[in-house]
Amino acid sequence: MNQSVFTEADTEALFDDRQRDEHFRSFWDPEGSLHWGYFENLAQAQAEDFLPACLRWDQYMLEQSGITASSRVLEVACGSGNASIWLAKQTGCEVVGIDLSSNQIDKALAKASNYPSVQVSFHKESATNLPFPNASFTHVWSQAALYHIPALDQALAEAGRVLEKGGIFLFDDLVTPVEKISETVRKYVYDRLLFEPKFSSKTYAEKLTQLGFVVLQQIDLSEHLEKSYELVSELAREYYPDLSAAFKKTQEAIATGELGWCFYLCEKVSDL
Numbered sequence: 065m066n067q068s069v070f071t072e073a074d075t076e077a078l079f080d081d082r083q084r085d086e087h088f089r090s091f092w093d094p095e096g097s098l099h100w101g102y103f104e105n106l107a108q109a110q111a112e113d114f115l116p117a118c119l120r121w122d123q124y125m126l127e128q129s130g131i132t133a134s135s136r137v138l139e140v141a142c143g144s145g146n147a148s149i150w151l152a153k154q155t156g157c158e159v160v161g162i163d164l165s166s167n168q169i170d171k172a173l174a175k176a177s178n179y180p181s182v183q184v185s186f187h188k189e190s191a192t193n194l195p196f197p198n199a200s201f202t203h204v205w206s207q208a209a210l211y212h213i214p215a216l217d218q219a220l221a222e223a224g225r226v227l228e229k230g231g232i233f234l235f236d237d238l239v240t241p242v243e244k245i246s247e248t249v250r251k252y253v254y255d256r257l258l259f260e261p262k263f264s265s266k267t268y269a270e271k272l273t274q275l276g277f278v279v280l281q282q283i284d285l286s287e288h289l290e291k292s293y294e295l296v297s298e299l300a301r302e303y304y305p306d307l308s309a310a311f312k313k314t315q316e317a318i319a320t321g322e323l324g325w326c327f328y329l330c331e332k333v334s335d336l
């Protein structure tokens with residue numbers, strides 16, 4: 065298998081691409097969120113159920129998190145800031161959002177200026193080198209983003225470092241259930257996402273344990289990812305047929321176990 069090697073600079077350029085951003089906004093979410101949905105009824109979900117399913121997933125994570133008005137939350141790879149602002153509005157907590165892309169951070173800052181009473185701030189930073197003191201957050205939250213990070217172990221260690229003891233790290237991420245990836249899936253799924261296979265759901269949990277976390281909850285969400293890609297393929301079909309076809313291939317890769325989606329809720333129990 066040819067291993068592709070993507071760099072942080074490649075990811076930064078991808079998310080700084082304003083034209084790509086506008087394309088995705090036109091069918092994924094006009095507010096610029098780029099994550100996946102949790103469906104109430106997988107068998108019957110239609111295209112119009114996609115955005116409500118994304119919000120349902122935000123709500124599920126919030127319910128599990130234990131975030132309250134006195135929490136201090138770091139959102140890693142916050143994109144254009146929707147979840148950070150939503151979390152701060154829902155709970156009254158303080159949220160700090162970081163993202164590698166200045167395009168995404170500019171959008172997050174513009175959005176936050178509409179909510180002056182909400183305790184939220186945004187910074188262009190990498191998850192692999194967080195400019196925050198040890199133990200300075202009660203929660204670290206991330207959605208649909210860690211798979212983009214080539215130095216993922218370092219980013220996970222940084223999440224642990226900035227969390228206080230007893231703090232909660234909750235995130236969803238892509239995983240690779242099988243060992244062998246076909247060339248087609250590599251080209252249309254992994255290379256498109258700048259994603260190199262790193263963990264299965266099991267090895268991910270083992271890594272988190274090595275880093276001083278106890279995994280309190282682990283959920284395989286792959287069938288919801290498969291439905292999400294089926295629906296975004298439909299939503300993109302008219303104006304972006306190539307993207308729509310790539311999303312269809314992504315849906316197929318999930319069905320063959322070449323791609324998966326997992327949620328982890330972890331408590332930090334020890335320092336590295």
Ligand SMILES: C[S@@+](CC[C@H](N)C(=O)[O-])C[C@H]1O[C@@H](n2cnc3c(N)ncnc32)[C@H](O)[C@@H]1O
Nearest residue numbers: 079097098099141143163164165190191209212
């Ligand atoms: C698919 S988007 C998801 C954004 C947001 N979490 C959401 O759910 O809408 C992935 C985000 O990860 C960010 N990202 C990728 N690598 C990063 C890194 N090393 N540090 C911080 N952010 C990163 C990208 O810039 C992009 O905004």
